[in-house]
Amino acid sequence: xxxxxxxxxxxxxxxxxxxxxxxxxxxxxxxxxxxxxxxxxxxxxxxxxxxxxxxxxxxxxxxxxxxxxxxxxxxxxxxxxxxxxxxxxxxxxxxxxxxxxxxxxxxxxxxxxxxxxxxxxxxxxxxxxxxxxxxxxxxxxxxxxxxxxxxxxxxxxxxxxxxxxxxxxxxxxxxxxxxxxxxxxxxxxxxxxxxxxxxxxxxxxxxxxxxxxxxxxxxxxxxxxxxxxxxxxxxxxxxxxxxxxxxxxxxxxxxxxxxxxxxxxxxxxxxxxxxxxxxxxxxxxxxxxxxxxxxxxxxxxxxxxxxxxxxxxxxxxxxxxxxxxxxxx
Amino acid sequence: xxxxxxxxxxxxxxxxxxxxxxxxxxxxxxxxxxxxxxxxxxxxxxxxxxxxxxxxxxxxxxxxxxxxxxxxxxxxxxxxxxxxxxxxxxxxxxxxxxxxxxxxxxxxxxxxxxxxxxxxxxxxxxxx
Numbered sequence: 001x002x003x004x005x006x007x008x009x010x011x012x013x014x015x016x017x018x019x020x021x022x023x024x025x026x027x028x029x030x031x032x033x034x035x036x037x038x039x040x041x042x043x044x045x046x047x048x049x050x051x052x053x054x055x056x057x058x059x060x061x062x063x064x065x066x067x068x069x070x071x072x073x074x075x076x077x078x079x080x081x082x083x084x085x086x087x088x089x090x091x092x093x094x095x096x097x098x099x100x101x102x103x104x105x106x107x108x109x110x111x112x113x114x115x116x117x118x119x120x121x122x123x124x125x126x127x128x129x130x131x132x133x134x135x136x137x138x139x140x141x142x143x144x145x146x147x148x149x150x151x152x153x154x155x156x157x158x159x160x161x162x163x164x165x166x167x168x169x170x171x172x173x174x175x176x177x178x179x180x181x182x183x184x185x186x187x188x189x190x191x192x193x194x195x196x197x198x199x200x201x202x203x204x205x206x207x208x209x210x211x212x213x214x215x216x217x218x219x220x221x222x223x224x225x226x227x228x229x230x231x232x233x234x235x236x237x238x239x240x241x242x243x244x245x246x247x248x249x250x251x252x253x254x255x256x257x258x259x260x261x262x263x264x265x266x267x268x269x270x271x272x273x274x275x276x277x278x279x280x281x282x283x284x285x286x287x288x289x290x291x292x293x294x295x296x297x298x299x300x301x302x303x304x305x306x307x308x309x310x311x312x313x314x315x316x317x318x319x320x321x322x323x324x325x326x327x328x329x
Numbered sequence: 330x331x332x333x334x335x336x337x338x339x340x341x342x343x344x345x346x347x348x349x350x351x352x353x354x355x356x357x358x359x360x361x362x363x364x365x366x367x368x369x370x371x372x373x374x375x376x377x378x379x380x381x382x383x384x385x386x387x388x389x390x391x392x393x394x395x396x397x398x399x400x401x402x403x404x405x406x407x408x409x410x411x412x413x414x415x416x417x418x419x420x421x422x423x424x425x426x427x428x429x430x431x432x433x434x435x436x437x438x439x440x441x442x443x444x445x446x447x448x449x450x451x452x453x454x455x456x457x
Contacts, residue, residue: 112433116433116434119423119434120434120435123420123423123434123435125393125395126416126419126420127420128334128337128338129337129338129341129395129416130413130416130417130420143417143420144417145417145421147421149421149424149425149437149438150437150438150439151424151435151436151437151438152435152436153434153435154435154436162424179438182438183436183438186436191436192433192436195433195436196433199433219440222436223440242438243438243439246438246439247439247442247447248447283443283446284440285439285440285442285446286445286446286449290449
């Protein structure tokens with residue numbers, strides 16, 4: 001029981017600090033974004049589980065041989081006024097911290113969900129009034145804006161992909177198709193659920209480096225996943241051109257197109273209007289393009305299997321440590 | 330019969346186009362005359378339109394914070410809270426902004442691009 005709590009604490013610290021830093025610096029996630037995405041989810045879940053588990057196990061140590069009997073004893077104290085003399089100050093402290101952390105995580109998850117839903121509903125209401133339906137399909141709308149912008153707004157059956165007039169004017173039909181496939185991949189692969197979970201996690205524990213690194217990595221991994229879907233039907237050059245043109249924002253698009261056609265980059269104005277300085281996705285666009293320009297083979301089968309095994313172990317070991325002694329005893 | 334959504338859109342278009350506040354009656358008349366069938370099916374927004382329907386639409390828009398009502402006069406006169414351009418700007422602010430939870434609300438094809446990144450991008454493109 002005691003060693004379990006130490007082990008879980010060490011695991012929690014490892015998952016909160018060195019592991020995410022190493023993973024965020026690694027090069028291989030760009031080669032197998034899906035596998036990397038699974039690993040990030042396993043790290044997040046196992047991190048939370050071991051953090052809460054370590055405190056619970058430590059706090060319950062005096063009253064039970066394992067987690068389940070400990071929880072039963074604790075239930076007796078809370079609900080039936082059983083004597084609490086066995087618990088010292090630090091045990092009660094750890095138990096309270098575990099309860100508070102659990103409540104905090106769940107509450108933040110729900111609050112973030114509510115806020116996101118509210119913003120999406122409001123955005124959708126305005127879109128219904130301002131944007132016009134596109135000929136590209138029922139889930140596509142066109143907004144009268146000059147700068148090239150494309151995004152998708154998830155909302156179940158009412159999910160919509162929005163394109164600006166500027167984008168339609170700047171892109172050739174095949175480039176436009178690449179953008180649409182990319183955005184629809186976000187919707188069909190339910191990326192918004194991942195974004196929600198990791199946004200909530202960061203909101204709940206903003207001081208933990210993991211949460212920021214995880215959110216940034218997940219943001220860029222989903223872009224790579226959506227790019228891969230677009231590459232199934234559109235050529236690499238098309239996708240790169242679309243990314244470059246949209247990324248250069250309201251900048252004179254003919255210049256970019258020319259610069260791309262023949263590498264006379266000195267012509268391009270160095271002041272970059274697309275640079276709005278947002279933090280979350282910084283670096284994503286460049287890494288997406290470099291990944292497309294110099295493609296690396298995906299991770300080999302055995303390596304991918306090894307990473308998946310890590311994911312399973314990350315989740316299984318803390319769960320087993322917490323539950324198995326109780327179920328056996 | 331047009332859906333409430335189409336009517337909301339038509340009413341907002343009128344309020345955005347008009348200079349001054351309008352009553353539900355005025356709006357009904359404008360809707361009836363302005364919307365001839367365009368492509369056969371969805372066009373006749375204003376046909377057989379009751380003033381109560383317009384009032385329903387207006388109160389829905391008011392609840393959404395898009396329309397406000399002058400309380401002094403009877404019948405009430407309605408006007409748009411802000412212009413079409415302002416609302417478009419509001420949308421774009423949400424799309425392009427860098428609020429921490431914005432990324433979870435919607436997914437952009439290209440996120441914000443930093444100066445460094447733009448430089449890298451140009452170098453990368455130069456090489457290809």
